[in-house]
Amino acid sequence: MENGFKQVVGAAIVDSLARPSRLLAARRCAPEHYAGMWESPGGRGEPGESCEEALRRELLEELGVDSRLGAEVAGPSQQGWPLAAGAAMRVWLAEVAAGEPLPLEDHDELRWVPLEAEKLGALPWIPADLAIVAAVLASVR
Numbered sequence: 001m002e003n004g005f006k007q008v009v010g011a012a013i014v015d016s017l018a019r020p021s022r023l024l025a026a027r028r029c030a031p032e033h034y035a036g037m038w039e040s041p042g043g044r045g046e047p048g049e050s051c052e053e054a055l056r057r058e059l060l061e062e063l064g065v066d067s068r069l070g071a072e073v074a075g076p077s078q079q080g081w082p083l084a085a086g087a088a089m090r091v092w093l094a095e096v097a098a099g100e101p102l103p104l105e106d107h108d109e110l111r112w113v114p115l116e117a118e119k120l121g122a123l124p125w126i127p128a129d130l131a132i133v134a135a136v137l138a139s140v141r
């Protein structure tokens with residue numbers, strides 16, 4: 001695997017993988033320069049974890065839910081979507097398998113947003129996430 005970027009993983013959590021109509025957006029409360037911006041829950045992997053394992057662990061830690069991953073929303077490189085500061089994020093569609101998502105860590109608000117360009121575009125996403133949100137929309141249509 002190519003290893004030029006710090007690998008981040010993120011989840012485009014939809015209400016239902018079979019019939020997606022809403023996306024779970026999460027508002028970051030830290031670090032300061034990302035506070036107030038919306039993103040896909042996720043984070044960095046730990047040594048020895050696959051990206052999928054890292055993502056399911058992050059969703060349990062951050063939101064308190066068990067998750068089921070669907071298809072990857074492939075980005076322009078093997079490492080996914082370019083982020084700021086030399087990082088890249090692989091993104092998977094996902095749904096909640098058990099539990100109710102809560103902003104336990106890193107976020108101060110969660111919102112189920114209709115999978116419509118206008119509704120999603122109204123949130124101040126981390127700039128790097130705008131291309132990802134557009135690809136998620138395209139992938140569920």
Ligand SMILES: Nc1nc2c([nH]c(=O)n2[C@H]2C[C@H](O)[C@@H](COP(=O)(O)OP(=O)(O)OP(=O)(O)O)O2)c(=O)[nH]1
Nearest residue numbers: 008010039040041042043044083084087126128129
């Ligand atoms: N989780 C997530 N991080 C994103 C997104 N977009 C984006 O630019 N980032 C950036 C913010 C952070 O600099 C980095 C992810 O780091 P993180 O802070 O979520 O990772 P982590 O929970 O494992 O935290 P740490 O171990 O680095 O402290 O990627 C996104 O949609 N989701």
